[in-house]
Amino acid sequence: MRRMTPAVLILSLAxxxxxxxxxxxxxxxxxxxxxxxxxxxMKDVAHDKYDPPKDGKLTEAQIQMYLKVRTHEKxxxxxxxxxxxxxxxxxxQSKHSLSGVFEGIQTMQSAGQFFTADIRAAxxxxxxxxxxxxxxxxxxxxxATALAEGxxxxxxxxxxxxxxxxxxxxxxxxxxxxxxxxxxMLDNYDKTVKEGKNVTSNVDPSVAYNRQxxxxxxxxxxxxxxxxxxxxxxxxxxxxxxxxxQKKLDDAAKGAKQSQ
Numbered sequence: 001m002r003r004m005t006p007a008v009l010i011l012s013l014a015x016x017x018x019x020x021x022x023x024x025x026x027x028x029x030x031x032x033x034x035x036x037x038x039x040x041x042m043k044d045v046a047h048d049k050y051d052p053p054k055d056g057k058l059t060e061a062q063i064q065m066y067l068k069v070r071t072h073e074k075x076x077x078x079x080x081x082x083x084x085x086x087x088x089x090x091x092x093q094s095k096h097s098l099s100g101v102f103e104g105i106q107t108m109q110s111a112g113q114f115f116t117a118d119i120r121a122a123x124x125x126x127x128x129x130x131x132x133x134x135x136x137x138x139x140x141x142x143x144a145t146a147l148a149e150g151x152x153x154x155x156x157x158x159x160x161x162x163x164x165x166x167x168x169x170x171x172x173x174x175x176x177x178x179x180x181x182x183x184x185m186l187d188n189y190d191k192t193v194k195e196g197k198n199v200t201s202n203v204d205p206s207v208a209y210n211r212q213x214x215x216x217x218x219x220x221x222x223x224x225x226x227x228x229x230x231x232x233x234x235x236x237x238x239x240x241x242x243x244x245x246q247k248k249l250d251d252a253a254k255g256a257k258q259s260q
Contacts, residue, residue: 056206084110
């Protein structure tokens with residue numbers, strides 16, 4: 001069998017590099033998972049220490065670290081998930097046997113690797129895992145605030161639209177009893193709207209800062225999309241779901257304002 005010349009090898013990689021690279025990367029990850037289990041990983045990262053800044057603010061370098069870890073995490077989680085599904089299927093086929101018990105244990109081990117994919121990714125890339133976990137927590141807090149704000153804004157717009165309609169009915173009411181009923185409804189709407197505005201206005205300065213920093217690199221809700229992406233069956237499903245949610249919230253707020 002003739003050996004490939006360097007030129008042919010380079011041409012082959014140029015033509016088929018992406019699939020080959022992906023397969024090679026998955027094989028490498030699978031080998032690493034086999035060599036180092038979750039317990040080994042936890043022992044390893046236990047040595048990492050990190051003192052977070054008192055102001056709670058992220059840096060651009062930390063956002064970039066988070067994004068790099070997130071990409072590698074997804075690759076690891078995909079391999080671990082495939083292995084978990086394979087072991088689970090094998091365990092089901094061999095239940096009530098020693099082989100089935102072994103496959104069941106392997107399923108649990110793969111599940112542990114799936115749920116610690118982000119920590120493993122941070123370690124693989126040479127980052128301090130404790131710093132990464134703090135950064136991820138700050139990013140998730142920013143995303144949670146953005147999501148809550150989206151829901152609150154949509155609800156406020158709906159409440160304000162209802163207030164406008166109730167106020168019109170109040171002004172057109174002919175008797176005191178009806179006016180009193182609408183007046184009570186207006187007071188309740190007003191209280192609810194004020195409470196909602198207090199929630200969105202009393203945001204920790206560090207969260208507000210981190211949200212603005214995160215916008216420079218990604219959407220604020222991307223952290224949720226990434227967490228959901230580990231469970232998706234088709235690439236892009238999680239992001240599409242989050243984008244659709246964001247659109248629905250924006251449309252609900254816009255539609256309610258237009259109806260006033």
